[in-house]
Amino acid sequence: MARAVTNQRKAINTTAAWIIGLLIFFPILWTVLTSFKSEAQAIADPPLFLFFDWTTENYSTVMERSNYGRFLWNSIVIAGGSTILGIIIAIPAAWSMAFVPSRRTKDILLWMLSTKMLPAVGVLYPIYLLFIQFGLLDNVYGLTFILMLINLPIIVWMLYTYFREIPGEILEAARMDGAGLKSEILYVLTPMAVPGIASTLLLNFILAWNEAFWTLNLTAAKAAPLTAFIASYSSPEGLFYAKLSAASTMAIAPILIMGWFSQKQLVRGLTFGAVK
């Protein structure tokens, strides 16, 4: 018998979902609202919710003071580059783990994931020294590389999960049909895994875009992405909440818009294998 869901229960669930959704969204909403206030209104007590003098002054100030375009471009290069590089490395890795597993495959997967459990600051010192050694400090390529490494375990894990859903017989058929390893991955596996690869791309792009620890510690001016752009407004000489909020809104806007348009793909990606 199907589980009976009463209307009352449905209403409670819907309300609860909305409350949780709004709670999660509230900080973003508050940031956006604050960005349209004056500095005085931003710290007003009690806080002003909607009824204040709306102004875009903060945005013009922020645009005047910093080169938003350069930060944005750096973010795109670092997030996009690290994701694409990661995918290129992860596809063959996930292929071998999914289709020709060895006795140690599970251990390797766990070990890869365990590197994500290490606090990043634990390896800051050696990485910083390596970056100095190789002249990669404040360098877009250096940052792309390190972010790729940091997200690689997640990319491999996600692709591995998708690939496991692809019937092995189809790849065997490709082998019988004369496909070598390269053709098998290029013409059969990858097109079949497009939805999975797309959601992996999206999720990792978002993760890399929002990554703050390494981007703040390994950059100064040249390679700084939008995370550094936000940080530059949390100045020690005084709190400029409104300008900080404007900078934050500008930093998260591109990724928010992208996420909005691709939410179907993202949800599918995150629940893949769990719900079928």
Add this chain to the structure above:
Amino acid sequence: MGRIQLKQVQKKFGDVEVIPPLDLEINDGEFVVFVGPSGCGKSTLLRLIAGLEDTTSGNIDIDGADATALPPAKRRLAMVFQSYALYPHMSVRKNIAFPMKMAGMDQAEQEKRIANAAKALNLTDYLDRRPGQLSGGQRQRVAIGRAIVREPAAFLFDEPLSNLDAALRVGMRMEISELHKKLDTTMIYVTHDQVEAMTMADKIVVLHAGVIEQVGSPLELYNTPRNKFVAGFIGSPKMNLIEGPEAAKHDAHTIGIRPEHIDVSTTDGLWQGTVGVAEHLGSDTFIHIHGIPGCDPMTVRASGDVAVRHGDTVYLTPNAERIHTFSADGLRMS
């Protein structure tokens, strides 16, 4: 050409020996069926020939050349899988063209072969559809089309009909047999269905626990099974195997008599029994009879108009010339 020889081929998965060393010869143009119960190693053997599994030891020769270490793509074999294994993201046309594309064949030749295959398999109207838009039978035809266009040395079929419904299965069985006659190419066909094996094969290889129990033509296996396993496996309904005093009368440990080689009467006969279940198929009646010493129940195949019911007493007389005798170790005696 498609002559395949297996020489002392052995397969182990870890410490488990799935196929103990075996020898087998498949001649050019032969339709060979590997048959046996689930888990007997027949699919593994096919995959070893295909190159999808590596042999643990032994050699596989294709047309006289050692192919043991060759990758599947280099063996000039085409395979049809149980699940069809079509490429879901490609149209029927692209599915069929894929092996030719991999071989770098020129476009005009590809088109020609696709058209021929599509015509032969009634797929012409479906060439631009995706596999997901086809029925099971059509998908199987696409899989066969993809195999044909390569003009392989041999075709390998891994239980290709088990996903189809009964009526379609009979139709496809005939289509594959006709295809074999037309192409005259070696075909190796794996099935657990002995009816498929009997109706299609030139040569049947009966496997049990990775061991070849017998190799022969369908009628050879039917008439002179080498041991009790083959006797029980080939033929439907199964051969009745009788142990005890009745077998001792023939100086054997076990005697076997097929259901169709027993006469049934309501008045007199050698053995007396009681009807358990009578299955009336119209053309035949399968009667399961209890109370025969050494074999319970005994199955008899009688003509369709025999009117017996549950609980009736019947008398059975086996055709003496059709009795098979087996020794204590299960091997055929006569």
